[in-house]
Amino acid sequence: MLTNWTYKKRMSVIFRRTNFLREYRDFLGNLKETQPRYLQTNKETLYTEYVYSIPLGKVLTDSLEKAIVGAFDRVCKVKSAGGRLYVRIYKYKLPDHVAYEQLKEINVDTKYTVPIGLTLDDLILHNFDVTPHMTVAGATRQGKTVFLKQLITYLCENNPTEDIRLYLIDLKGGLEFGRYADLKQTVRVASNAYETAKLLEEVQSEMNRNMSVFRKLGYTNIVDTPIKTRTFVIVDEAAQLSSEPFMQQETKEQLGYCQHALSEITRIGGALGYRLVFATQYPTSDTLPRQIKQNADAKLSFRLTTELASRVAIDEEGAEKLTVPGRAIYRTIDKVEVQVPYISDKESEERLAKFKEVDQRDGASYDKVSRTDDDDPLQTG
Numbered sequence: 409m410l411t412n413w414t415y416k417k418r419m420s421v422i423f424r425r426t427n428f429l430r431e432y433r434d435f436l437g438n439l440k441e442t443q444p445r446y447l448q449t450n451k452e453t454l455y456t457e458y459v460y461s462i463p464l465g466k467v468l469t470d471s472l473e474k475a476i477v478g479a480f481d482r483v484c485k486v487k488s489a490g491g492r493l494y495v496r497i498y499k500y501k502l503p504d505h506v507a508y509e510q511l512k513e514i515n516v517d518t519k520y521t522v523p524i525g526l527t528l529d530d531l532i533l534h535n536f537d538v539t540p541h542m543t544v545a546g547a548t549r550q551g552k553t554v555f556l557k558q559l560i561t562y563l564c565e566n567n568p569t570e571d572i573r574l575y576l577i578d579l580k581g582g583l584e585f586g587r588y589a590d591l592k593q594t595v596r597v598a599s600n601a602y603e604t605a606k607l608l609e610e611v612q613s614e615m616n617r618n619m620s621v622f623r624k625l626g627y628t629n630i631v632d633t634p635i636k637t638r639t640f641v642i643v644d645e646a647a648q649l650s651s652e653p654f655m656q657q658e659t660k661e662q663l664g665y666c667q668h669a670l671s672e673i674t675r676i677g678g679a680l681g682y683r684l685v686f687a688t689q690y691p692t693s694d695t696l697p698r699q700i701k702q703n704a705d706a707k708l709s710f711r712l713t714t715e716l717a718s719r720v721a722i723d724e725e726g727a728e729k730l731t732v733p734g735r736a737i738y739r740t741i742d743k744v745e746v747q748v749p750y751i752s753d754k755e756s757e758e759r760l761a762k763f764k765e766v767d768q769r770d771g772a773s774y775d776k777v778s779r780t781d782d783d784d785p786l787q788t789g
């Protein structure tokens with residue numbers, strides 16, 4: 409068990425080893441040193457926090473942080489702020505499973521907001537009106553598709569139906585997103601490169617129309633207008649959109665167009681109400697175009713196989729060290745480790761059943777792939 413005494417002794421050794429000390433000469437000219445001054449202990453339900461004053465001229469370094477985190481067999485977080493060093497030692501580990509159902513207890517009253525996952529302290533939420541675009545990376549079977557399904561389910565369940573429009577691009581052959589095709593919120597589902605190009609042509613012409621309406625009305629950003637509709641373009645397995653040397657020229661051009669159109673959504677679509685969620689198994693410069701990465705200010709990464717892939721996905725190492733399916737690093741300005749809520753296909757379908765629309769012609773489900781009518785995306789609600 410970690411007693412106060414063992415804790416303080418260990419910290420003292422770490423401060424000395426990492427040279428986190430203040431050196432000075434006393435009035436006789438002798439070299440002296442003082443350790444960071446211990447200020448207080450905050451005992452909370454989930455953790456105990458120790459606070460120190462940082463010695464003059466010293467900063468929290470990576471090596472100090474690693475030394476502290478590695479010194480305890482409990483989960484430990486270190487941060488510095490306002491000349492203070494905070495060392496937080498948690499009582500529990502992050503759970504390996506968080507059920508989507510548990511989220512019902514948490515009241516999220518902001519629109520276009522979805523849960524990303526639980527940290528040791530709280531639930532992390534992502535507001536698509538604050539950060540419009542997101543990239544999602546992760547090796548096979550680590551939780552990307554489950555995350556996208558819980559995102560779709562949560563958006564549909566927690567926003568007025570008419571405010572959410574979904575363009576779903578499922579490059580795993582339509583197996584995953586096909587189940588959402590007949591939702592009222594779904595405009596179209598694409599399941600191969602050809603359909604994706606068609607879908608994106610439709611999105612681009614919509615964006616162009618909306619752009620001229622915005623110009624006429626003097627609007628610069630949808631969040632400052634009465635327009636309540638947001639259009640989500642969600643891509644699962646975007647690596648399928650990068651071309652290979654053996655492909656025919658025509659296919660390469662089609663894939664090139666798709667990547668360009670997705671980049672355009674992140675470049676100009678955000679202000680018009682378009683939100684891109686771009687998921688890929690293999691984050692490389694080919695599969696994750698630079699413009700998409702730069703314009704997506706939120707990056708979520710499940711376990712990746714190499715440190716290099718982690719650097720491409722979240723700009724730093726760490727995703728290669730994740731071990732549990734559903735465990736991810738969510739990076740905006742800050743970086744946190746989360747356990748993403750789990751939802752099964754069955755639960756997602758049951759929750760969304762009430763949003764399904766039935767084709768009046770013959771009782772069959774509404775065919776979004778062959779749909780040609782023109783929705784007006786500028787519903788002012």
Ligand SMILES: Nc1ncnc2c1ncn2[C@@H]1O[C@H](COP(=O)(O)OP(=O)(O)OP(=O)(O)O)[C@@H](O)[C@H]1O
Nearest residue numbers: 547548549550551552553554689733734748749750
């Ligand atoms: N949030 C989660 N919590 C707990 N387990 C999860 C979570 N997400 C995924 N899993 C487990 O991992 C499995 C694979 O998840 P998922 O289908 O999302 O993988 P993926 O990353 O999309 O893989 P691939 O790219 O190979 O399709 C799930 O069937 C489930 O058992």
